[in-house]
Amino acid sequence: MNGDHSDDNLIIVRAFGVPEATGAAxxxxxGTGGRWQADVPGGSREVTVAWPIEIAERRDIRRAAVELYRAACRELGVEPRAEEQHPTHLAGQHGQHAHHGEQGNPHGASHLHGASRPHGAHGTDARETAGFARELREATWGDHGDSEGADFMADIMRGRGTRTDYAQLVVQHWFMYEALERASALLAADPLLAAVHPAELIRRDALISDLEALIGADWRDAIEAVPATTAYAARIDELAEQGWIAGILAHHYTRYLGDLSGGQAIARRVSGQFGGEGVSFYDFSTLGDLGGFKDMYRRVLDAFGATLDADERARMLDEVRAAYRFNTEVFVDLGRARALA
Structure with a gap:
């Protein structure tokens, strides 16, 4: 919910417990409900909201979240996004090749200037057509909760994580993005995809700055990837070696759109807790309007998807799901390492 549906988070939180919230993740x-961290003037609050329907199995979570969003819109007098107004369209299964309503996460900027007007980039709005970008979001909706529910990241979002915890997350980003940005050179060289990987998106210098601030000048000698990060980077390198553009784009989409969306909530939380240190990674101000960039990204995804046959589209959707699993496994490994420290 923290990516494509970051706007929905805020609507739900404002409707069911924290009307003064300015942000939410x-x-x-x-099986009983969802938990959100709400940004409020002067701090934050945690809020739990019960699902409006019974959860019998994992696939019910998506329908429950949609129903909760629709109920929140009614409570606030907000018009739901166009595709969320039809529950029969939204109740589709998250099968391997399913096409159904819609995330929101792990991918969108905040879509609210106020509680009454949803808008924005990666989250769905009335302008979004039934293109490939929407298909990616719909097919991966159920994966977001798994990733964001990992205890390690939940602690960071609650403000319970330590500076060392956050530093270890940044360390993993270093290894991930070394591989991702090598592979993404293939996207930058593709006329159709070059726009989604401008120089301003590259995180290498920002990560170096953050690691120097968090660990010290000798950070290169002090860092180590957890096993899941090593596997994640190896998968991206494998895709680059194969030259599979759609696979690289699947990981690019998952990581960067998450950074531009839910990642901004992480930055606010960590910056407030640790005095603004070590969050250059999440600073995309040189991109200009983040909502505009994400709108452009979705248009490129739609155009790219139109060039793929059904089998290749399904294969790319599977790779996006794999990217979410890799991220979840990284969080789990970080939690294990912390427990053993």
């Missing part, structure tokens, strides 16, 4: 869920 989902930090966990179970």
């Amino acid at each position: 989902m930090i966990g869920l179970d």
